[in-house]
Amino acid sequence: MKIADAIKIIDDNWVTKPKGFRVCMQRREGSEWVTDYSPGEKTAPLDSDVTTWRLAWKLAASTPLREGEPQEGDLVNLFVVDQDNNPVDYYSTGEKETFNACSI
Amino acid sequence: MQSELTAKAERIGFVLREYGAEMLQAMVILVVGLVVLQFTMRKLKVFIDKKTKDSSRANTILYIVYILLLVVIITSALITLGFDSRNVFRLIILSALAIIAALLVLRPYLPTLPFKVGNTVKVGALLGKIEATTMVNTRMKTFDGKTVFIPNSKILNDFVINYHFTPTRRIKIDIPIRHVRDILKTKQLMEAIMIEDPRVLLKPARPVVYTLNLTDGCVKMGARCWVNNTKFWLTQCDLLEKFLTRMERENIVLAGRRQAIRVFHETPLQLSGGDDNPGIETQAGPGAEAPSFSAVSDDDEM
Numbered sequence: 558m559k560i561a562d563a564i565k566i567i568d569d570n571w572v573t574k575p576k577g578f579r580v581c582m583q584r585r586e587g588s589e590w591v592t593d594y595s596p597g598e599k600t601a602p603l604d605s606d607v608t609t610w611r612l613a614w615k616l617a618a619s620t621p622l623r624e625g626e627p628q629e630g631d632l633v634n635l636f637v638v639d640q641d642n643n644p645v646d647y648y649s650t651g652e653k654e655t656f657n658a659c660s661i
Numbered sequence: 662m663q664s665e666l667t668a669k670a671e672r673i674g675f676v677l678r679e680y681g682a683e684m685l686q687a688m689v690i691l692v693v694g695l696v697v698l699q700f701t702m703r704k705l706k707v708f709i710d711k712k713t714k715d716s717s718r719a720n721t722i723l724y725i726v727y728i729l730l731l732v733v734i735i736t737s738a739l740i741t742l743g744f745d746s747r748n749v750f751r752l753i754i755l756s757a758l759a760i761i762a763a764l765l766v767l768r769p770y771l772p773t774l775p776f777k778v779g780n781t782v783k784v785g786a787l788l789g790k791i792e793a794t795t796m797v798n799t800r801m802k803t804f805d806g807k808t809v810f811i812p813n814s815k816i817l818n819d820f821v822i823n824y825h826f827t828p829t830r831r832i833k834i835d836i837p838i839r840h841v842r843d844i845l846k847t848k849q850l851m852e853a854i855m856i857e858d859p860r861v862l863l864k865p866a867r868p869v870v871y872t873l874n875l876t877d878g879c880v881k882m883g884a885r886c887w888v889n890n891t892k893f894w895l896t897q898c899d900l901l902e903k904f905l906t907r908m909e910r911e912n913i914v915l916a917g918r919r920q921a922i923r924v925f926h927e928t929p930l931q932l933s934g935g936d937d938n939p940g941i942e943t944q945a946g947p948g949a950e951a952p953s954f955s956a957v958s959d960d961d962e963m
Contacts, residue, residue, distance in 0.1 A: 564867075572856040604859050604892070607899040649906045 575639035577602025578609035580616060583661065585631040590661050594638075602640055606648055609637045617656030633659040680743065687742040694734030702727055720778065772817050774799065780825040781890075784816055829862060830893045832886050834901055837879040839914040844872055847882050847913055854903045855886045860896045862887045879916030 579602050580595045595612065596602060603609045613635045620632040627633075635656040637645045647654035677684075705726060709719045732753060739749045776782045780791050782801075789803035798810045824830070838847055848870045855861050855868035868886035875881075884904070888896045908915065 572853045574857055574861075575859055577859060605895060605899050606858075607902055608895075648903050649910075651907065651910055 575606075575645065577604055577640050578606050578637050578645060579603070579640075580609055580613040580635055581638045581642070581644075582613075582616065582632045582635040583659075585627045585629055585633075587629070590633075606637060606645055609645075610647060610649075610654075613637055613656055620657065622657050622659060633657045633661070683741060683743050687738040690741055691734065691738045694737065698727070698730050698734060701730065715779075774813060774816060775821050776823045776825065780823055782824065783822040784811055785819045787811065824890050828890055829865065829887050830890050831866075832884070832888055832893065832897045832900065834884045834897065834904065835873065835881055836884070836904060836908075837881045837916040838908075839879055839916040841880060843913045844880060844882070846911060847908065848872070850907055850911060850913075851882065851884045851904055854900060854907065855884060858896065858900065858903075860888050860892045862889070877916075 579598075582593055582595070583590045584593045585591075595616070603612070616632055617635045620630070622633065623631070636654060637647075639645050644653055646652060702723060706719070706723055709722060713719050736749055736753060740746050774794055776791055778791050778793060781789070782791060784801070787801060787803060787809055789801040789807075789809065791799060792802050792808070793800040794813075796813070798812050799816060801809045801811060803809060836847075836851075838844070851870045852868055855870075861868055865887055866885075868884070871883045871885070873881040873883040884900070886900075905915075
């Protein structure tokens with residue numbers, strides 16, 4: 558096997574390189590929960606998972622879960638996804654993480 | 662003496678009587694022309710800045726337009742003053758040719774600044790973006806918001822790093838770890854973190870981790886990877902944060918500064934050895950009859 562072939566196998570199977578990151582969240586609109594992304598799906602994603610997780614944390618900290626009925630504009634279930642909408646591990650814990658986790 | 666002054670006054674009076682109107686007209690043309698030129702250049706600069714983001718190209722265009730309009734104003738003033746228009750044009754063309762020839766011949770010998778407006782450069786200890794250059798100094802805006810005027814003579818005599826010439830830069834992060842047993846785990850972890858970062862490039866070289874050195878009781882690991890110039894700083898900070906947080910999670914002990922504390926006792930202390938006190942050893946203290954102990958504390962672990 559040539560080195561180039563070996564490297565191709567490693568690149569394809571060992572560690573995948575995401576192309577970008579977005580914060581995925583659910584937002585209360587009227588009586589419904591709407592899935593939203595930041596940055597939006599029509600704009601370029603962020604290229605840093607650290608920055609994206611920080612954005613998710615700040616959004617969650619700005620809209621903490623309240624007791625009782627959810628209000629208009631509440632943000633829950635914030636986590637980071639890659640360009641294919643797959644959840645990304647939180648780099649700090651190495652596990653899936655969700656801020657403002659809430660069963661809907 | 663008085664006759665000389667009278668003669669001069671008469672000559673001036675004669676010139677003013679004969680050519681006063683033309684001189685006044687020429688002066689008006691010159692002053693009004695220069696005022697209009699300044700106004701036009703300001704408007705043109707706003708227009709060009711909107712049309713192009715290349716400030717260097719915009720400055721060149723503005724400079725050429727400024728020279729052409731200035732020549733037109735001076736020519737108009739000279740012709741109004743009574744100069745033969747053909748001679749004026751000849752003089753202008755000859756001057757232009759002489760200047761161009763001089764520039765072509767002398768250009769290789771003229772000292773030039775090793776950057777253009779808009780480049781990010783490091784001059785001596787100053788790092789920032791070049792905002793403007795003049796014949797005397799260069800205006801740089803540093804990344805902490807300061808505007809620095811650097812004499813061109815200092816720039817020409819100091820080392821200059823221009824980050825504009827190469828599109829990529831190499832990130833270098835060295836992390837000392839405590840235990841040899843963590844080398845392979847650390848290498849794998851650091852390499853995986855670099856590869857999975859979208860900003861880390863595979864060319865000109867793939868990310869790599871080296872075991873650099875074994876000194877002061879620690880193993881120094883070195884991570885190297887390439888990124889685009891514009892993403893260098895943030896990527897380096899993100900990678901370092903990810904290295905440290907993930908190493909903490911994997912129980913890889915980082916090596917900090919070691920501090921030795923020697924405690925001498927008259928009577929021997931009973932210390933339990935083993936893994937809990939790996940650095941404790943017995944030795945004879947100076948001037949002490951009873952055995953003493955030397956303990957190496959690891960109080961500065963990161």
